[in-house]
Amino acid sequence: MATLADSFLADLEDLSDNEATLLDEPDEGDKDSDEDEEMADIEALNYDDLDTVAKLQKSQRYRDIMEKVELALEKGLEVSKTGLVTEDDPEYQLIVDCNILSADIENEIIIIHNFIRDRYRLKFPELESLVLHPIDYARVVKKIGNEMDLTLVDLEGLLPSATIMVVSVTASTTTGKPLSDENLQKTLEACDRALALDDAKKKVLEFVESRMGFIAPNLSAIVGTAVAAKLMGVAGGLLALSKMPACNVQTLGAKKKTLAGFSTASASVHTGFVLQTEIVQSTPPALRTRACRLVAGKATLAARVDATRGDPTGKSGRNLKEEIQKKIEKWQEPPPPKQPKPLPVPDSDPKKKRGGRRLRKMKERYALTDMRKLANRMQFGVAEESSLGDGLGEGYGMLGQAGSGKLRVSMGQNKLAAKAAKKFKEKSYGSSGATSGLTSSLAFTPVQGIELTNPQTHAALLGSGTQSTYFSETGTFSKIKRT
Numbered sequence: 001m002a003t004l005a006d007s008f009l010a011d012l013e014d015l016s017d018n019e020a021t022l023l024d025e026p027d028e029g030d031k032d033s034d035e036d037e038e039m040a041d042i043e044a045l046n047y048d049d050l051d052t053v054a055k056l057q058k059s060q061r062y063r064d065i066m067e068k069v070e071l072a073l074e075k076g077l078e079v080s081k082t083g084l085v086t087e088d089d090p091e092y093q094l095i096v097d098c099n100i101l102s103a104d105i106e107n108e109i110i111i112i113h114n115f116i117r118d119r120y121r122l123k124f125p126e127l128e129s130l131v132l133h134p135i136d137y138a139r140v141v142k143k144i145g146n147e148m149d150l151t152l153v154d155l156e157g158l159l160p161s162a163t164i165m166v167v168s169v170t171a172s173t174t175t176g177k178p179l180s181d182e183n184l185q186k187t188l189e190a191c192d193r194a195l196a197l198d199d200a201k202k203k204v205l206e207f208v209e210s211r212m213g214f215i216a217p218n219l220s221a222i223v224g225t226a227v228a229a230k231l232m233g234v235a236g237g238l239l240a241l242s243k244m245p246a247c248n249v250q251t252l253g254a255k256k257k258t259l260a261g262f263s264t265a266s267a268s269v270h271t272g273f274v275l276q277t278e279i280v281q282s283t284p285p286a287l288r289t290r291a292c293r294l295v296a297g298k299a300t301l302a303a304r305v306d307a308t309r310g311d312p313t314g315k316s317g318r319n320l321k322e323e324i325q326k327k328i329e330k331w332q333e334p335p336p337p338k339q340p341k342p343l344p345v346p347d348s349d350p351k352k353k354r355g356g357r358r359l360r361k362m363k364e365r366y367a368l369t370d371m372r373k374l375a376n377r378m379q380f381g382v383a384e385e386s387s388l389g390d391g392l393g394e395g396y397g398m399l400g401q402a403g404s405g406k407l408r409v410s411m412g413q414n415k416l417a418a419k420a421a422k423k424f425k426e427k428s429y430g431s432s433g434a435t436s437g438l439t440s441s442l443a444f445t446p447v448q449g450i451e452l453t454n455p456q457t458h459a460a461l462l463g464s465g466t467q468s469t470y471f472s473e474t475g476t477f478s479k480i481k482r483t
Contacts, residue, residue, distance in 0.1 A: 050115060050190050056108040057193065065101050066200060068094055069207045095211055098204045102233035105201045109134050112194045116141055119187040123176045130167050131159065138194040140167075141187060146178045205229045218302035218317030222324070223277045223295065230273045231299070242300070242307035249303075250274055250296035274299070279324055287331055291324075298324055374398045 056062050072094070113134035120141050121128065131137045139158050147153050150171040155164045179187065209229035212220045216238055219228045234252045235241035241249070253272030274280060274292050283291040298320045305316050368376075375397040378384055385400060387393035 048186070050112070050186060050193065053115060054108055054112050054190075054193060056104055057197065062101065062104075065094070065097050066203070069098060069203055072207055073203065073210075091211065092215065095208055095215055096237055098208050099232050099235075099237040102201055102204050102208075103236045105197050105204070106234070109194055109197050109201075112190050112197070113137060116187055116190045116194070119179070119183050119190070121176075122183070123179050124171060124174055125176055126170045126174055127167065130163065130170065134194060135198050138191040142191040142195075145188070146184055148178065201233075205233055208232065213314075216303065216306040217314030218305045218311055218320070219299060221314045221317030222279075222299050222302050222321050223274065227273050227277050231303075234273070238303060239307050242304040244300065246293075246297040246300040249300050250292055279321070279328070283328055284332065287328065290331070291328055294324055294327060371399065 051058070072091070116138060117128050123146065124144070127140065128137065131140055136159065140155065143155060143158060144150065144153050148171075150168045155167065158164075159167065205226075206229075208215075209225045212225040212228045212232075216228055216232070219231075219238075219241075223231070231249065231252055232238055232241055235244060235249075251272050252274075271289070271292050274296050275288070277295055279295055280288055280291045302317045302320055305311050310316070375395070377398045378395075379398055383391070384398075385396045387396075
């Protein structure tokens with residue numbers, strides 16, 4: 001059994017082992033030093049240098065593709081033996097590479113635009129909110145430079161006249177200061193690069209446009225080769241375009257517009273390259289948005305046909321274009337004039353219900369009473385009374401409107417009521433002649449009261465008119481009629 005001293009020594013050994021492990025672990029100071037090294041590596045990327053952030057123009061892939069494109073443009077259009085460009089053709093692979101390169105050029109232009117905007121913000125901070133398109137912004141920055149008085153700068157042809165006026169007025173009240181020579185030089189160099197990339201993109205689109213009749217014949221038949229090349233370039237290829245929904249195809253190439261307080265009546269919203277097609281441009285302005293939606297939907301169908309090589313002849317695209325034109329023509333047709341409404345066919349068939357006394361009696365029996373007719377009528381400008389008051393419950397209409405306050409109708413007795421009263425009187429005072437066990441020979445007279453009479457003795461009094469007693473054949477008393 002271990003003694004107390006041995007247990008203390010064992011605890012001391014455990015503590016020494018824990019200290020050794022703590023020494024092996026890095027402390028917080030070491031962690032901070034690692035983070036500082038990482039930040040130093042990030043800061044090593046000098047964002048003041050344009051070559052650090054924009055590397056596409058100096059890449060080998062960009063140079064090779066641009067050389068092939070320029071060579072193909074110089075040689076002109078060469079149609080293959082089959083009449084269309086297949087996927088095995090190296091020219092088709094070049095077109096695919098051009099589509100990918102055009103998307104990369106777009107991204108590179110955005111990066112350079114951010115670089116220009118960060119540098120030129122010190123000179124003209126309001127310009128980035130007035131000119132939104134990167135290429136237009138680069139052109140304006142290159143044109144203005146370090147000039148503070150924009151009245152000396154001619155921006156005609158670079159921007160719309162309304163935007164030029166707003167830019168000039170804003171520049172007169174800007175808080176910016178002139179740039180240093182170094183920053184100005186870097187900014188102008190970035191502008192030159194952005195414009196060079198835009199020219200390269202135009203060459204790529206021109207090459208793709210010249211081959212669009214063989215790559216996407218159905219799409220080109222609807223929107224034209226120029227718009228088809230732009231759509232494929234922005235979407236990233238024919239396959240990517242075929243996978244996009246029609247609502248996204250309609251907005252491809254749309255630009256943000258700064259109207260600077262001007263009217264939005266003529267501003268086209270959610271419209272891109274599809275607006276530039278011949279079909280949409282020939283449509284009246286009131287129907288162009290609707291036509292853009294229709295063309296985008298049919299162009300998506302044509303792109304899917306081209307992506308699967310369903311119709312290399314382009315017949316499907318031409319049929320879709322004819323369908324679009326017919327629909328647009330149908331939209332522009334005036335509404336049909338109102339036709340005069342003909343008279344109804346006269347009811348010459350015999351009536352289903354026959355007339356006669358029986359039908360007249362039935363109509364009289366179920367006809368509206370005068371009280372119900374008055375209750376269904378209302379007097380103009382006079383509030384009707386109701387069963388619950390304050391317009392609640394069943395309304396009385398014109399009942400009691402004479403001023404008496406009583407719901408009374410003065411009317412004569414109709415024929416049906418007279419006949420019913422006569423029948424009721426006969427039932428009350430007489431019998432049909434049948435013998436009943438309740439008949440009696442007792443007569444009630446006002447003079448003598450109850451009197452037992454003999455039917456034979458009163459037979460002579462039948463025609464007197466003062467008092468008549470009717471008897472049945474059996475001699476029983478049936479009815480007394482008083483006058």
